[in-house]
Amino acid sequence: MRGHITKRSKDSYSVVLELDKDPVTGKRKQQWITVIGTKKNAEKKLSELLSQIDTGSFIKPGKTTVREYLIRWLDDYAKVNLSPRSFERYSGIIIKHLIPDFGRLTLTQLKPEHIQRHYTTKLREGLSARTVRYYHAIIHSSLQTAVKWGLVARNVADAVEPPRIQRTEMQIWNEEEINIFLENSKDSPYYALFYTVLFTGMRRSELLALR
Incomplete structure (x- = not known):
């Protein structure tokens, strides 16, 4: 028998796995795993664990770091x-x-x-x-x-409570500030680019794709 189920209390069972023998002592090792719920839950868990043993993906609970x-x-x-x-x-x-x-x-x-x-x-x-x-x-x-x-x-x-993201209020220019900026940048080779972003709201990638 590779594993079996024993009843622990009214709403819990133990799944008992029969593992390989200890290479030093020769004694057979068992792994006990508690399942909360019905016998059907325990039977499902036993089936899953036996499948993990067959595929080599089983990890002993409790000792794994x-x-x-x-x-x-x-x-x-x-x-x-x-x-x-x-x-x-x-x-x-x-x-x-x-x-x-x-x-x-x-x-x-x-x-x-x-x-x-x-x-x-x-x-x-x-x-x-x-x-x-x-x-x-x-x-x-x-x-x-x-x-x-x-x-x-x-x-x-x-x-655990992850930290909250603090939302910062967006600071935008008013009409006067926009006019001051454009006046001071009119000799810049990027004036057309500045003007376009201010009055269209285009994204940076869209602006840089313009010809």
């Missing part, structure tokens, strides 16, 4: 589901910023406070709130996959 998991997530999920450019950005952020901060922790040790402290540190180092929110999107997405894979019971990033 954040670093090990994120590297695996990049290879098995992000590389397949993201565009090459997005994958490159995700990889850079994970390797340069996330792993150095809490990669040594196991997935089960990772708490909301670790992630919140990471955001605070990055803001103090000068990163914008928009950039830190992008980090949050990566962390949340990766941990959500960990939940689906049965490595953690919940996504701790759900309990």
